[in-house]
Amino acid sequence: MLLKVYASAILKHSSASVKFRRYYRSGKMSLEEAKQFAAHRAVDEYVTKDCIFGVGSGSTVVYAVQRLAERIETENLKVTCVPTSFQAKQLIIKHNLTLGELDTNPVIDVTIDGADEVDANMTLIKGGGGCLLQEKIVASCSKKLIVIADYTKDSVKLGDRYKKGIPIEVIPMAYVPIQNKIASMYGGEVKLRKAVAKAGPVVTDNGNFILDWIFTNQDLDWDKVNNVLKMIPGVVETGLFVNMCEKAYFGQPEGNVIERIGV
Ligand SMILES: O=C(CO)[C@H](O)[C@H](O)COP(=O)(O)O
Numbered sequence: 001m002l003l004k005v006y007a008s009a010i011l012k013h014s015s016a017s018v019k020f021r022r023y024y025r026s027g028k029m030s031l032e033e034a035k036q037f038a039a040h041r042a043v044d045e046y047v048t049k050d051c052i053f054g055v056g057s058g059s060t061v062v063y064a065v066q067r068l069a070e071r072i073e074t075e076n077l078k079v080t081c082v083p084t085s086f087q088a089k090q091l092i093i094k095h096n097l098t099l100g101e102l103d104t105n106p107v108i109d110v111t112i113d114g115a116d117e118v119d120a121n122m123t124l125i126k127g128g129g130g131c132l133l134q135e136k137i138v139a140s141c142s143k144k145l146i147v148i149a150d151y152t153k154d155s156v157k158l159g160d161r162y163k164k165g166i167p168i169e170v171i172p173m174a175y176v177p178i179q180n181k182i183a184s185m186y187g188g189e190v191k192l193r194k195a196v197a198k199a200g201p202v203v204t205d206n207g208n209f210i211l212d213w214i215f216t217n218q219d220l221d222w223d224k225v226n227n228v229l230k231m232i233p234g235v236v237e238t239g240l241f242v243n244m245c246e247k248a249y250f251g252q253p254e255g256n257v258i259e260r261i262g263v
Contacts, residue, residue, distance in 0.1 A: 028254075034250075034251030034252060034255075035148070037256075038249040038250060039063035039112070039249075040063065040064075040067045042148045042247075043064050043071065046144065047077065048109070049078065050079070051079055051080075052079075054113070056084050056088065057135060058087075061088065064112045065081075068081075078098075080099075081099060082105055083099070084134045084137075085205055087131070107141060109144070113139065115147045115153055117160075119156060119158045119160075120157070121262075122263070123240065124240070125158055125166055125167070126167070127166075130204050131204075132167055132169055133169045133237040139244050140244070145245045145246055146245070147245050148251075150250065159215060160218070164214070165189075166213045166238060167193070168182075168211045169204055169206070170210070170235055171209075171236060175192055178232055179192070179211060182213055185228070186215060187215070188215040188217075189214045190212070190213045190214075193209070208236055222240050226240040244262075245262040245263065247260065
């Protein structure tokens with residue numbers, strides 16, 4: 001009882017207090033709250049004064065950009081933001097942040113991005129939102145890639161949690177032969193990603209199609225698979241991020257954040 005009164009007195013006016021009270025009553029954070037906690041932690045630990053910051057894509061990154069905007073306002077930081085997608089660019093503009101590009105900022109201090117799944121070796125599946133190509137380019141130019149996610153993305157083997165397969169961005173004219181080649185090499189099903197509010201396929205920010213490869217063998221050497229896929233003419237990029245991620249933050253249903261270290 002005393003603890004309850006004390007906690008509500010300290011937290012009364014902050015947004016964290018609203019979440020704490022909701023959690024206190026229900027016993028569980030929502031998925032959105034878990035994403036938000038992970039995003040805030042990563043931004044607080046990795047964004048420093050005068051840094052070049054890579055802005056990932058997806059719903060979790062929205063919380064990271066909101067937190068960054070708050071910190072820039074209160075701490076007077078000078079941060080240049082390099083986007084990984086149309087969505088990321090819009091977020092940067094919406095929050096009045098400084099927009100940069102790789103031409104003028106080819107080396108990025110830290111990129112914070114979401115993921116669809118993170119395995120025990122810190123291999124990522126990315127591209128559920130279709131932004132894998134620019135995400136991988138920006139990550140490859142970053143001194144550090146930090147992943148933010150809710151607890152549902154944390155797995156032992158790829159495919160344990162994320163069932164939609166590995167996204168592969170391809171040149172449109174080559175999508176059928178690429179589908180056939182991947183299926184004959186590794187098995188599984190290779191689906192052309194369909195748009196939701198448009199007839200036909202998803203077209204990426206770069207004018208390409210996306211194939212989702214639903215693999216059956218979870219014990220593949222993902223580094224090798226990534227290299228083999230990239231050698232198929234017409235494959236632009238894969239959503240396999242191997243040995244790229246330094247740390248992942250997973251927001252938990254209890255309101256805490258678990259960290260996992262990678263490269
Ligand atoms: O790779 C991505 C987009 O291409 C996203 O980072 C990934 O899909 C996770 O998104 P969300 O934060 O919405 O779960």
